[in-house]
Amino acid sequence: MASHARNRMTETGIPRVAMVQGKIPEHELNAVYDPMVNLILRGSKTMTVGDQTLHYNPASYFVMSVDLPAIGTVRPSASGEPYLAVALTLQPAVISALMADLPECADKTRTKTEAGFSVASVTADLMDAWVRMLRLMERPADIPALAPVYEREILYRVLQGPQGSMLRDIAIPDSAIARITLAIQRIRRDFAEPLTVEALAQLAAMSVSAFHRHFKSVTALSPLQYQKQVRLLKARTLLVGGGKSVTSAAFEVGYESPTQFSREYARAFGLPPGRDSEQILAKYAEGVR
Known part of the structure; x- marks a missing residue:
């Protein structure tokens, strides 16, 4: 399966699933990343968002629940094998549909806004779901029927883990992350235009102080720092x-x-x-x- 991947995000033929392998140019690792679940199969990666730096390897996985400008660095495995990773782009509608079938997920709420990115340990069940998903690359005729099932299982495993609250927030329209996402989308679309925190707070239906606090909690950046990074x-x-x-x-x-x-x-x-x-x-x- 690794033979399909190149040193940039490579489509696999499976909806929302991409792979990358090898030494990735540094300037391509410095980018605005889409919401995703990212699993490393070989090597390791460092991601820096704002003033926070996270390290992960095949024993862990990374979840990003909002679009974030980040600086990445990848390394080969200790034995010298090239870096290899797979990512599932998150789609709120898919998560929402899954949560509708799992009412207990919707009952778990957070009392405060937390970062929109984190690392957790890979479980055997999560890895098993990923392996079955990636094997579909060898059986493309099975993708329409089975990829949605395996995607739901991957998301289910993440929902049951320590980062499940981030996925739940993506799917809840009035959550703090969902409202911050509206402001993020505005910044990404109009990054070259003068933007005020007041206008972004109004878009997110928050007071200026609450918006600034929530935005920095989620992204590790102030709204204007975020705009500068995108620029x-x-x-x-x-x-x-x-x-x-x-x-x-x-x-x-x-x-x-x-x-x-x-x-x-x-x-x-x-x-x-x-x-x-x-x-x-x-x-x-x-x-x-």
Whole structure:
């Protein structure tokens, strides 16, 4: 099954399931990640969101319940085998339908807003469900009938684990995470536009203080820090893949001052934008992945 995966997220033919293998370019690991359950099969990964860093390997799995800008680093296994991981993108409608069949899940509520990302230990039951899901890659004719069943089982196992509350919040329309997600979607769509915390709080139907508190609890970032991360990640894509100049990229992502853009870019990625993009393109030219 690993032969299907490349060093970027590769579709498997199974809805919402993708795989990745090998040495992934650093700038592709620095991205806005969609809500997902991520399981490592070989190697290890480090994810940094805001000021929080999480480490996980084949003994653990990662759940992200909201779109988050993060910095990732992957490593091969101790024996030198390439990094290999699989991800299931989370869809609220699927989780909601599962919860409707499991009323006890809806009764478990949290008394406070927690981070929208975490790591937990893999159980034998969860791994077994994943193995049966991935075996469908060898039997594509079975995917329409069995993939939805295995997806529900994977989600069920996560719901029963320590991160189940995050999945429940995704499926409850009026939960804090669901309302914060509305603001996140607005930031991602209009990241280049001036946005105020007041307008985002109104969209989330929260007071400004409550919105700021919940947003930072969920994402480990303030709303404006989140917007800045999205802008810088988009600018990096424009510089590397779009052939934009530093000034053009700065203006396109919403900066009024190229100088400020360069300063914040260097703080985020370790190099000024021009040098950073040149280094990335040089690695591609040399075939370094």
